[in-house]
Amino acid sequence: MGLITNLQSVHQSNNSEKLKIAVVKAANEDVLKSIKRGIEEGIIEPVLIDDESKLKVLMKQLTIDLEKVEIIDQADDKKAAEKGVELARNKKVDALMKGFIGTGNILRPVVNKETGIRSSALLSHVAVIFVPKLNRFVAITDGGMVVEPDKEQLKTIVEHGIEVMKSIDVKKPKAAILSASENVMSKSNASVWSSELTEEMQSDDYIVEGPISLDLSLIPDIAEEKNYSGKIQGDADIIVTPDIVSGNSLSKSLTLFGGAEMAGLIIGATVPIILTSRASSSDEKYASILLAQHVMNQKQNG
Known part of the structure; x- marks a missing residue:
């Protein structure tokens, strides 16, 4: 079973509600393929924001039922992104999705101090990957937003990762703060901070540990072999x-x-933001929709 199948099984066990999703600049074949799948699986109610005529041509080619979607006719990148954020701010949608638009263009209105939808001081990217060798989910963060986090940002990144993994039924997530070694390296700020966060973030609800190397983090046999x-x-x-x-x-x-499959979200706004590469497959985009559904379901139901 791969990423999508496993995310679907979580969906079924949680009885997740349909996700109302605003897709900014949706007139793209892979984007619409993922939307079509979501409609057919009965998990989304999409609002598509883009040039209406382009959307209708593509939707006809892909045999997407026009009655199953709402279309907002807005081709301009800036205005389309602002409209998506407005829908989220007014609680008309549960998630935003990046279509064929640059990351900066969709995030700019998200972080606007007056009209944005930030819920955290920091937006961070969480990739959830199904690794065949491990036969389970692993989240990797942050490979998409924060260039070089300071200690406080690192703490928030950990918290966002925990939030996402709890949404897919990981009851007590274990967060490993990566380093080249399990020994603190005094010349590496991140190594020192990870050691401090291990002490400061002790909880019955999750485990935070660092510094720790990748092999000790993911391979039980190596952790045992190295005592x-x-x-x-x-x-x-x-x-x-x-x-x-x-x-x-x-x-x-x-x-x-490694044959792994990935879903990606931005966390730290009032709604999850589905953010994948413009070159990513329709499967990756669909997996990210499923992940957003779990995160929003957890936000709404606690």
């Missing part, structure tokens, strides 16, 4: 990377070379 004594024994649910380069590289390495 590692930490609370994480190769069973981390969340890999928190010290910077965007390592997070992005780890995610892409797993998907490009």
